[in-house]
Amino acid sequence: MRTFTLATMLASGTSALTIPLLGSLTGFKDIPVLSLSQGGKAQCYSGLIAVPVTTTGNTQLNLNLPNNQSSVTDIFTQYLTSTSTLVQTLTGPDATVSGTFNIHAKLCFPLLSLPPLVTPPTVQFLIHGIGFDKGYWDFAPGYSQVDAAAAAGYATFTYDRLGVGLSDHPDAVQVVQSPLEVDIAHALIQMLRKGNLLGTKFGKVAIGGHSFGSIQSVGIASRYPDDVDAVMLTGFSLSSASFGLTFAAFNAALANKNQAARFGALSNGYLVTGSPQSNQMAFFRNPNYDANLFNADDNNKQTFTFGEFFTLGKVVAPATSFKGPVDVVNGQNDFIFCQGDCLNPSDQNAPVTGALFPAAGGKCSTFMLPGAGHALNLHYGASQMFAHMNNFLKSNGL
Template sequence: MLSFISVPSALVLTTSALFLSSVSTAFAVTARFPGSLDVFRDATLSLSAGGEAICITGTVTVNVATSANQKLNYEDGASQLALTETIAQFLSANSSLPAQIYGGPAFVHGAFNISTKLCYPVGWSAKNLSKTVQFLIHGIGFEKSYWDFAKGYSYIDVAAAAGYPTFSYDRLGTGASDHPDPIRVVQSSIQIEIAHELIQSLRDGRIGGHRFDNVVGVGHSYGSIQSVGITVKYPMDLDAVVLTGLSINTNGFGVTFAGFNLAIANENQPLRFGDLPNGYLVTGSSISNQFGFFHYPDFDPKILALDEAAKQTLTIGEAFTLTSPIMPAPGFTGPVDVVLGEYDMSFCQGNCYTPGDQSLMVRPALYPAASNGSQAYIVPGVGHAINLHFEANSAFAHIHNFIKTNGF
């Protein structure tokens, strides 16, 4: 399922020391880390933003036997002029472009290096503490730091304070993970296969050395879409699922993608993404990010500036297969929690109470067999990127109440 390359303990300590600025600090952190260090490549140790969790960040290789991708009739070398026109045509009324682009199934396989982050609450013990791990999947424009963005904006800190280990990672094509062909390879289907392999390895104890009895999936936006896809294809992978920044209302998608003002990443951010092919895209500016992800004045402008500086890529392949995983998951019988920002633009067109409470519509549409422990919540004063608003901790508290109420 997963291939690991062991790292000598001396190297682990050396890289940890560099990351933490002193050898003595690295040894102190290592002494508190309750998991196995030698399954990660290029491993570093750190504390979460608020110091509630001790984390190991490193690369693992995920082997995907097969992924049912789509053949897309789109040229990777397209210019910014061609890209902008493609998006305009795709969003046009009665567009024939989707029929021209989608060319049927195209099966993909391979081994991919994925940057991961496994965090344990400080003082956590496998013998007498939670046997549940939270599996976190970030959305478009972000990487795994979305879950540990800054002190006071760290989902990982809140989870650790509640006693839960967390596992986050950079999706394929983002952050420190591999960036393969952005049209033929990096699509929704392969993201789901990678998540499945990682979940199975957490359950088997091949990541961190502990077998987790329960895995609770927590997604954001595109990460929530992938969580839905996991529960459709692999309904036994997750014991419970939390879908943040997702509804069944896609009326805001056209407005959001227009507002993103998508740009070729190697032109918009040449110092960061200059080596990537033209099929890797980013939002055009901090204005684009605010429009799609934030609600003013309910956020700190410094957080928006940090978000712009750290913004991540979206591929053409993902853009054209974005919603394909969204379908009913009748085989999933665990509890479902739907958490939406009141002013979510992508999934509510800026008002999650119109028409009706959008958080309440997901379960009957997608999860007919979900348990009675399912919940829903609209977070007041929050846009799409829930974790980056002043009221983020209101959402974090709700989610952990949901998890604990359901016995995990």
């Protein structure tokens, strides 16, 4: 068995670690980069994966790219106007999109427990939300579902959604839309189930989403119910009442102007939140987070597209054929899905499973993280949420 030495990587202070390498490096376009998770509990392989995919669910949007920031602001002003017909004006028929897209992903295993020694039976397939990349799930020591999952014996798969981070950035209006992203996720899940990544076949897949990632998770369970064995939704409820407030708070800015050094080559269809204040209002609840994590997140804020904005909820439909267990997790003070209070007028976690997963089985559960805003993973107490999610899977035999 081949070995690879990682020098000065262990947070514990160990100067080197000899890690057994997998017998197969299939699935990645190049030799994947080997690294440790933030807390050193998992060993990870990351790189680009070429994903051929076709979707028939995108929408032909009658929207030209805005010429400047004033035009961007005007689009959102029109959208938020009380008598707005913007969505109806822009929305055309369904559209087919085909292509092979490069998706940057990271597959992690519990430290020293990877194949061919041990194959974790379940992989957690984790999808980040708008404004983040895959690092949301492995942000810092103590703020990492990747670490917590590895400590509990799970593999994790995280990736930059299309149009985000190190993945491809195609047409931001007609291509990077919610339906295509659901089909990309489906293709990636099939790779994991069939052993097409690192020669490792997973018998069970538990999907976990955050925010838009949870919307995607609902879409996957609805359209491809056999893809996943359990669903974990975080930063999600049935209410869209504060979506308008959220996008007003975003103060959407052209990514290529607001973050020119990072996104200067992108088209005017790629957007970011306009300021640190925008990020705080939408994602964080003061004072229940570490200011250093907030600054790190704001410095690494990620793009979203007009295509995503106008197709956010298109994939949401009851997953009537999904029969696995469902877990719903929110921060008590989530702004985006609860307008700052997920207990008003009652527990907003409670109705989700019955409404969207009527055939759910097993031991379904909910969890509310006290004092947390929308970006739960970056708030104090995140480790409680990670433990809850892993215990939910354990209680269902996954």
